[in-house]
Amino acid sequence: MAAAATCGSVAASTGSAVATASKNNVTSFQRRGRRASGTNDSGPRLVSITGTRPSVRNGQLLVSTGLPALDQLLGGGLAVGTVLLIEEDKYNIYSPLLFKYFLAEGIVNGHTLLVASAKEDPANILQELPAPLLDDKCKKEFDEDVYNHKTPESNIKMKIAWRYQLLPKMEQIGPVSSSRFGHYYDASKRMPQELIEASNWHGFFLPEKISSTLKVEPCSLTPGYTKLLQFIQNIIYEEGFDGSNPQKKQRNILRIGIQNLGSPLWGDDICCAENGGNSHSLTKFLYVLRGLLRTSLSACIITMPTHLIQNKAIIARVTTLSDIVVGLESFIGSERETNPLYKDYHGLIHIRQIPRLNNLICDESDVKDLAFKLKRKLFTIEMCWPPHYSWIHPANYLLRALILLFPLPRTMQIKITTIMSYPSNWCIF
């Protein structure tokens, strides 16, 4: 039976691009193997691709998302072969930034880009990418920038909550060389034209493609999604990201960026109607995309206006089918804009899901209350007060001081934590 042959035996059928991938073992979930330097290996080493590094936990190949702070929260970076889903903020101001950081990181590392959008021409998106901070001459302006925005309170040593001072900072700020993993970008400047022209990129602009005569396979997806899947599969196959072209010595990563997926511009009505006719289109698309990514050296970022989706069940299904889900919540227009706790920040960032790849556990960050701010040049993510936290009972300070001064036996400590009702992730005992 064909099905048994596909999955049962290791010798896959010929002529299938995916099958050759399994033959050559180019799936992205491969441990970093140690090869002797003298041997003439026909398969290029995965480690030697620029802009990637193996994960500390399981040797998984990682790429940077363009934001070193976000990389740290995700356990080192975005794993090759996975999808990073960004739930857009309400007015779509900050999610295009994360999208552009991802693409800019690809250009700086020399990866191939695939930009898909139904709203903007991909060429225009690439023109607006932020410039990387590479040179030392920027370092002086950089230091001034950081100094000006430093608040006076941060210089005071913490007296009561001294344990928080021992926590590592969210990121280490500083300009870096181009060979490092993860770069910093200046949001106020544009990427130099020569870098964009030197890069290899493919654009998918839906209004252009929908009228052209690409052979469309019968499927129940919306035509826009079908064409996009065809396009992605063509690029992966033709440029050998799935190992179908073993003569290529230099392996590279394909960075796929899909903007505003699920919006009405893609022909999908999940943002307009609660039980539309195409309610499975988006989830089917994500499933087939996941299949394509798992068998090729690519990483994908998708921004999705989940706040517009009428049917909440679809959001749950989309979350299951994506690997990393990050939600952005900006303070513009909400009552939190005037909240004194948030005066330094522009919004909250929620890491909703982190995948468990090749492992029973994952690298979840302990800190769940994170806020972001966009300074003149940098997009930073920092720990902040949790959203429901409005007032701290003064007895908290007294009790914590007492406990730090007079260590209590453990059974008593448990009693004390249960009296005070504050979120569990603030428990420092």
Place this chain on the structure above:
Amino acid sequence: MARRPGTGYLGVVVRRGSTRGLDWRLGPAESGLLGHLAYSQRLTVRSRTERNWLGPSPSWAPQADLFSPRSSHSGGKLTLLCDAKTDGSFLVHHFLSFYLKANCKVCFVALIQSFSHYSIVGQKLGVSLTMARERGQLVFLEGLKSAVDVVFQAQKEPHPLQFLREANAGNLKPLFEFVREALKPIDSGEARWTYPVLLVDDLSVLLSLGMGAVAVLDFIHYCRATVCWELKGNMVVLVHDSGDAEDEENDILLNGLSHQSHLILRAEGLATGFCRDVHGQLRILWRRPSQPTVHRDQSFTYQYKIQDKSVSFFAKGMSPAVL
């Protein structure tokens, strides 16, 4: 407490006089709690004189016969794995490694992750999926790879994931045919494998791919008739509980399967939120016990922490980090 060889037991280690509660590891098949739940014919629950940390409950003692070796392995069991607000995939990895070690023929329909993912985790738990596949013990349907094949290339023969090409929701008959073909006993005479097992990772994905809840329930019904009743094997399926996301189709599927299953393992996140030392809570519900004297479903709740190669369970509030 030392484990006497020859008698399987529930893996309960009661340390008398200490404040530590139950602590058993989800490691080797013979001593794992869940292993015993599934592999009921090898169990002997310790006699009633043993003190149980949960307190002497009058209903526990008669149910010591629940897993007595006298009850033969009559018909298979359907185990439902359910996760709500957390990731229950560690249960799937456990059952996969357990059944492979128990020398069963396993058909694994893996719809959500790739083969190498399960293979690498399986190596940590002590089984080699590649070797099992080569010697014919494991039949692995890799959903992601097959979906790409089906969608982009026209298939000549019926493919288990044929429904991806169809416009309106069909039925899962090709998938059932695949399972039946994979688990049917070989007529070579020698019985290499003990009994067949069907494992499905993530039935909720089928709903996302356009199948209706009723079609999925039909598929499970057909599989149960073949695997559990005809071939006397076991079935283990994983379904996500969407909770307050109001996924009606998922709720229909979950309720329907809960009604049919013999054992429900429900992994939930803690109600108080994220905790580094306690990853979640596992509720175990036995339904349809084999003895007619038992008239009540049994239910237990334990909290767990997942480590690199094992999972440790403890009673509620008894996490080693807190004590």
